[in-house]
Amino acid sequence: MSTSATTIFSPETAARFDRLVTLYPVKRSALIPMLLYAQDEIGYISDAVVVEIAQRIGISELDVRSVLSYYSMLRTKPVGKYNVQVCTNISCMLRDGYGIMEHCKKRLGIGHKEVTSDGLFSLEEVECIGACCWAPAVQINYDFYDDLTTEKMDQILDDYKAGRGKETV
Amino acid sequence: MPRLVFHPEEVKIISRRFGQGAADIDKYIALDGYKAVQTAIEKGVDWIIAEMKASGLRGRGGAGFPTGMKWSFVPKQSERPKYVLVNGDESEPGTCKDHVIFLHDPHAVIEGTMIAGLAIGSKMGFIYLRGEYRYLLKIMEKAVADAYAKGFLGKNIFGSGIDFDIVTQTGAGAYEVGEESALMESLEGKRGVPRIKPPFPAVVGLYGGPTVINNAETIASVPHILLMGGEAYAKVGSERNGGTRLFGISGHVVNPGVYELPMGYNLKKAIYEVGGGISNGRKLKAVVPGGSSTPVLTADEIDVGLDFDQMGKAGTMLGSGGIVVIDDQTCMVEFALRTIKFYQHESCGWCIPCREGTDWLKKTIGRVHAGGGVAKDLDNIRYLAENMLGRTFCPLGDAAAMPTIGFIKKFRHEFEDHLNGKPCPYAHAEEPALV
Amino acid sequence: MADVTFTVDGKKLTAPAGTLLIDACKNAGIEIPAFCYYPNLSLQAACRMCVVRIEKMPKLQTACTTPVAEGMVVQSETDEIKQARKATIELLLGNHPLDCPVCDAGGECELQDMTFKYGAAESKYIEIKQHREEQQWSPVVYFDRPRCILCYRCVRVCGEGMDVWALGVENRGVSSVIAPNGQDHLNCEECGMCIDLCPVGALTSGTYRYKTRPWEMNHVATICTHCGDGCKTTLGVRSVNDGVEIIRGDNRDKSGINGDFLCNKGRYGFDFANRTDRLTKPLVRQADGKFAEVSWDKALDFAAKKLREIREAKGGQAIGVIGSNRTTNEENYLLQKFARTILGTNNIDHHRTADYVSFASALNGKSGRTAGLRDTTSAPAILLLGNNPTDQHPALAWNLRSNVRLNRSRLYVANHAEIKLRRQAKSFLQIPQDGYASLIQYLGGNDGAIAADDNTTAFRDAIRKEESLLIVFGSEYRGRDIQALVEFGLSLPNTKFAALGDYANSRGAADMGLLPDLLPGYVPVNDAAHFVDEYGATLPTTAGLDLLQMFDAARNGDLAALYVVGSNPVSRYGVDPSALKNTFLVVQDMFLTETAQLADVVFPAANLYEKAGTVTNTYGDIQLVKKAADKAGVRTDFELIVRLADRMGADPKKLVPFGRGSFADMGQTRGAQSGEADRHAVWLAANHLEPKLSPFDPFATLDEIQRLVPSYHVSRLELLTGSEQPEKFDLVQIQPAASRRDLVLPAEDTLFTSGTLGRYSGMLKDIVESHTTPNPAETAAD
Structure with a gap:
């Protein structure tokens, strides 16, 4: 499928998908990157995303669901605009990762895998994010924040609330 | 941005360009970049393999398989295309070394990939980063694009008549994909479930072609080895453990960070000198020496050299080089729980012992930590872990079982302290959420 | 190796x-x-x-x-191994609901067996088990998630075996779950293979679940009554007030011709037998035009009297007989013998779904040229012309897929439609619907016969290079086209053939002479010498009316009586009911079909699952049919024919040669006491002896068939032990007829229909209804 009028994606993303399927010896290799970029744009993997990606790659929707449900970063429900992912794995735990998690819960008024009523933030306790030596660490969407304290965390959340947060995609 | 650390005990080989802006291709070239690959082209395949074998480099992902030997297993002739696959799916808790490589020296990964490609006769390499490393993917993507722009990648690299392409991508959140055959599945757009071996990747790998798969740190070491010579590299390390390694020291130390130390460096020194000792003036209780899957060492057991063989003798493993330091105010039951919770979350679910075993361990240890344990639980934890060990489809089951056995063996008294409704003696302000 | x-x-x-x-x-x-x-x-x-x-x-x-x-x-x-297995089972049992007492799989459960063997009896955990509600995925497939042990057999058999790919795994780790392609339901071929292979009770069948326990059933392996493949289905039966009902159909021991496979009809399409609207009393039309239930005596006497009167008044040529594609060989044989010797007519036919006559005459006695169903699992190269086996011959389709997958067999498919098996084909050629004959000319070397291109050339070249080819052809080929096809095939070094027809015994119907011009074994009616000898009766020697001619004759007032056995020609051929208004119509059937509704006498008949005998599948594999079920009030077609003959004044012993040539042991050898007849019958059956003491014993007729039809000279021993016996088609030697009328009318059943019979299966109806609004995914999945 080329960038057709029927796509649910932006022209940029559709063009990226057109290119992605040509990069690999088999089209299907593009599946996981496509799902991630689709999620970045739509916010989650909706049924429509599944349908279009299945068509683009030429596999069944069941195949797409089977794959997407395997990977923990892919989700089938919307999250907040800023998804706060607090690592509590061992290195972070030893440096008060749970404290950061609890602090975020209180500060945002939501629990694990919940979304604030304004849709701005969601919170998630996650497994190791590869920032062990700079623990405790948090990822907000794709951006890392490390050597955290509750005070730093407040500042970061304030920045996002004020629209000053980093937004790597 | 991860903070860079320095210590005089370090031997800077792989990290020598860190902090010098080597992500910029011109800066990288100025720092001897892309010289090794040109030498490799000039001197040929046999020379590359010989140097790699001489270097004593062993896989930095954790298994420690000699890299030169791995490359030499790839058949020279193959009907199907051969591939180089760089495993940057760094996911073992306690490990963040590849993170700094991608950040500070992305071209070293590219150059290493090219050399591996030359060595096995491959025309295509894939660099697979974990899904959380999106910002590092962007750095890698730029580095690859810059290398193409310079003509280093693509057709006829460095006038050799050889073509080489590199594709970069990330995963989407799955520790299991760090297992080499699961990584291939993932790269083929499938669930990250490992493959039956044999056949091994060197014979039937990605897209059915012979494939060399190496950890990102292993690959990034390659250009340095060729520049300095395999023998010289080998001499830096200990016996049968060539060179240096990036050790991530985390947890309760004064100066956590990623340090490059020679293989065989003493663990106690790494903690007390390089890491600056235990933070907050506390005492050492235990060390998980090589990422969360390696069996714990008690404070008395850490006078040991950091290489594959010495750690093996000490009853643990060098693993991924992630040294997690635990002070005396830590509840080992909670630590064991957090460890098994991870493996339960990451088990791919393919085989019964791992899928069910990690879940029952998590449930049982969780209940013990919460004060609901009964006496038979402690034996049962050990029974469960021992019956997973060596019985699972892939090493993830062992990765969950080994540390658990270590915790229950060496810290059984702490588990006992939780039985019969007793609260955690090290109670934290907030109980860990069991998810 | x-x-x-x-x-x-x-x-x-x-x-x-x-x-x-x-x-x-x-x-x-x-x-x-x-x-x-x-x-x-x-x-x-x-x-x-x-x-x-x-x-x-x-x-x-x-x-x-x-x-x-x-x-x-x-x-x-060793102890180490036992411990490893025990630990694995303990892990499974941790969350496995121990609802074995109500679970369908209880007693047939591999997890239960392993638990018993390895003694994993201790409950190691005190956590609460995770309960999930059972889900219905289709009319026939239910999923009970906590019981699932994630062995992935279902996923693989659906994908690799069936090429349907309707099942997958979703989520990860302990949350992993088998998922259907429709998210909460299945879009699939409803074959039930997933249920069959499930080692536990996670996948259960809509027809069987919670009905009984396995050990409360008797299990009778017999041949499926639906398509022409002749699969073995094992019927689980249980005594009820009015007989023996079928509770389950499955492929219990995989010992049949179908190997691991059974389709949804073989599994679930037995429920017609249990319907409450089955005829159980003879019906006779009264003066007021309405049916009345009458006694068997009355009904038989009435029908016999009328038939005799008509025969005597107008001769046998005024009587027609239409037989069935689902009755046994013995019944078909008996019906033609009844027609020819008692009614005195060659006006006998059946709904023909393939031109077996032309096939026989094309081969004309060549040996080693026909292929049984099993051959399709191993032939190195197969050319499939016409038909859509996925719908019409599911077991053949399974075999072709398996053969390609496991043996790398080369499948060549030529069809006017994009049939699903093209996905397994090495080469697929789409041809015009009327292009089948031209294709053969082209394959034979006539370049101009079709619009040739690189693809057609490659197709032809590949076929002609094959050293051993099996040609399987559909009913698109008839008459001279079959002749041409066989000639082409014989020009290649080593070719076998299989003709595809529909229904359980359509091949048998042709073999047994349910044809106006041919006796059993394709012997022309004017060459009936040894039949005359055997029957001790004269036979009409001119060809009779075929099925369409009979209705024409009826319309013209020339057919005074019509005897229809297990067939519904009125519906199938769209016969105007008024055509039969002056014809005395006798019908034997299970239900009041469109044909039966017009009858003067209707006899309630047993179905194939309620009788013994043999059937011949479309490949010529002769197989034993065993009586599994029973219904009070119905009679087998065999018995009905004999009884009619008897009431017409014929000697039953001449019709059914019982007591002749048998070696019945009446128990003398073991000093049997009186009153042991039942047990004695069991003993005889166990020793493969047949008493043949009754005029209703089909095996007495099989004796006669084997005497008169050389191609049915097969091992009785093997037949009775449940092995298929290939018909010796080389012993059929007939000259190509100058020209025969083409009366082939393919059934064109889908996976979920089965002629008139299928309409009486509630389960098939449910499946059809659940499939009537296909969603886009289903279309994409073919």
Whole structure:
């Protein structure tokens, strides 16, 4: 499928998908990157995303669901605009990762895998994010924040609330 | 941005360009970049393999398989295309070394990939980063694009008549994909479930072609080895453990960070000198020496050299080089729980012992930590872990079982302290959420 | 591959190199347990039950992924291994609901068996089990998630075996779950293979679930009544007030011609037998035009009297007979004998779904040229012309897929439609609907016969290069086209043929002479000498009316009586009911079909699952049909024919040669006491002896068939033990007829229809309804 009028994606993303399927010896290799970029744009993997990606790659929707449900970063429900992912794995735990998690819960008024009523933030306790030596660490969407304290965390959340947060995609 | 650390005990080989802006291709070239690959082209395949074998480099992902030997297993002739696959799916808790490589020296990964490609006769390499490393993917993507722009990648690299392409991508959140055959599945757009071996990747790998798969740190070491010579590299390390390694020291130390130390460096020194000792003036209780899957060492057991063989003798493993330091105010039951919770979350679910075993361990240890344990639980934890060990489809089951056995063996008294409704003696302000 | 020698538990074994250890052990009688391993499906090594100790290996190894090697030394059941298996079962049982007392699989459950064997009885956990509600995925497939042990057999058989790919795995780790392609339902072929292979009670069948316990049923293996493939289905039956009802159909021991396969009709399409609207009393039309239930005596007397009167008044040529594609060979044979010797007519026919006559005449006695169904599992190259086996011959489709997948057989498909089997084809040629004859000309070398291009050339070249080819053709080929097709095939070095027709015994109907011009064994009616000898009666020697001519005759007032056995021509051929208003119509059927509604007398008949005898599938495999069920009030067609003959004044002994040529043991050899008749019958059956003391014994007729029809000279012993016996088609020697009228009307059943019979299956109806609004995914999945 080329960038057709029927796509649910932006022209940029559709063009990226057109290119992605040509990069690999088999089209299907593009599946996981496509799902991630689709999620970045739509916010989650909706049924429509599944349908279009299945068509683009030429596999069944069941195949797409089977794959997407395997990977923990892919989700089938919307999250907040800023998804706060607090690592509590061992290195972070030893440096008060749970404290950061609890602090975020209180500060945002939501629990694990919940979304604030304004849709701005969601919170998630996650497994190791590869920032062990700079623990405790948090990822907000794709951006890392490390050597955290509750005070730093407040500042970061304030920045996002004020629209000053980093937004790597 | 991860903070860079320095210590005089370090031997800077792989990290020598860190902090010098080597992500910029011109800066990288100025720092001897892309010289090794040109030498490799000039001197040929046999020379590359010989140097790699001489270097004593062993896989930095954790298994420690000699890299030169791995490359030499790839058949020279193959009907199907051969591939180089760089495993940057760094996911073992306690490990963040590849993170700094991608950040500070992305071209070293590219150059290493090219050399591996030359060595096995491959025309295509894939660099697979974990899904959380999106910002590092962007750095890698730029580095690859810059290398193409310079003509280093693509057709006829460095006038050799050889073509080489590199594709970069990330995963989407799955520790299991760090297992080499699961990584291939993932790269083929499938669930990250490992493959039956044999056949091994060197014979039937990605897209059915012979494939060399190496950890990102292993690959990034390659250009340095060729520049300095395999023998010289080998001499830096200990016996049968060539060179240096990036050790991530985390947890309760004064100066956590990623340090490059020679293989065989003493663990106690790494903690007390390089890491600056235990933070907050506390005492050492235990060390998980090589990422969360390696069996714990008690404070008395850490006078040991950091290489594959010495750690093996000490009853643990060098693993991924992630040294997690635990002070005396830590509840080992909670630590064991957090460890098994991870493996339960990451088990791919393919085989019964791992899928069910990690879940029952998590449930049982969780209940013990919460004060609901009964006496038979402690034996049962050990029974469960021992019956997973060596019985699972892939090493993830062992990765969950080994540390658990270590915790229950060496810290059984702490588990006992939780039985019969007793609260955690090290109670934290907030109980860990069991998810 | 060369053999290697290895040792298991101290026993020296030999097997071809490359054999999987688990299979090599099984062949040597050493059972290695496994949940995920299933022969001929891809390897998983997921359940870890088949672990064994192999010398020089550091860890236990999975026998399902280890090929045997020279000098390998294996221990298959040490304490260490037992403990490993026990621990695995304990883990499974941790969350497995122990609802075995109500679970469908209870008593037939591999997890139960393994738990029993390894004694994993201790409850190690005190956590609450995770309950999930059962889900209905289709009319026939239910999923009980907590029972699932994730062996992935269902996923593989659906994908690899069926090429449907309707099942997958979703989520990860302990949350992993088998998921259907429609998210909460299945879009699939409803074959039930997933249920069949499920080692536990996670997948259960809509027709059987919660009906009974396996040990409360008797299990009778017989032949499916639906399509022409002739699969073995094992019917689970149970006594009820009005007979014996069928509770389950399944492929219980996989011992049939169908191997591992059974389609949804073979599994679920038995429920017509249990319907409450079945006819159980004879009906006779009264003066007021309405049916009245009458006694058997009255009905038989009435029908016999009328038939005799008509025969005597107008001669046999005024009477027609239409037989069935679902009755046994013995019944079909008997019907033609009845027609020819008692009614005195050659006006006999049946709904023809393939031109077996032209096939026989084209082969004209050549030996080794026909293929049984099993041959389709191993033929190195197969050319499939016409038909859509996925719908019309599901077992053939399974075999073709398996043969391609497992043996790399080369499948060539030419069809006017994009049939699903093109996905397995090495080469697929789409031709015009009327292009089948031209295709043969083209394959034979006539370049101009079709619009040739590179694809057609490659197709032809590949076929002509094959050293051994099996040509399977549909009813698109008839008459001279079959002749041409066979001629082309015989021009290749080593070709076999199979003709595809519909229904359980359409081949048998043709073989047994339900034709106006041919006697059993395709003997022309004007060449009936040894039939005359055997029957001790004269036979009409001119060809009778075919099926369409009979209705024409009826319309013209020239057919005074019509006797229809197990057929519904009124519906199938769209006969105007007024055509039969002056014809005395006798119908034998299970239901008041469109044809039966017009009848003067209707006899309630038993179906194929309620009788014994033999049937011949479309490939010429002759198989034993066993009586599984029973319904008070119905009679077999065999009995009805005999009774009619008797009431017409004929000698039943001449019709059914019972007591002749048999070796019945009345119990003398073991001093039987009176009153032991039932047990004695059991003993006789066990020893493959047949009493043949009754005029209703079909095997007495089989004796006669075997005397008169050389192609049915097959081993009775093998037949009675349940093996299929290939018809000796080379012994059919007929000259090509100058020209025969083409009366082939393919049934064109889908996977979920089965002629008139299928309409009486509630389950098939449910399936059809659930499939009537296909969603886009289904369309995409073909």
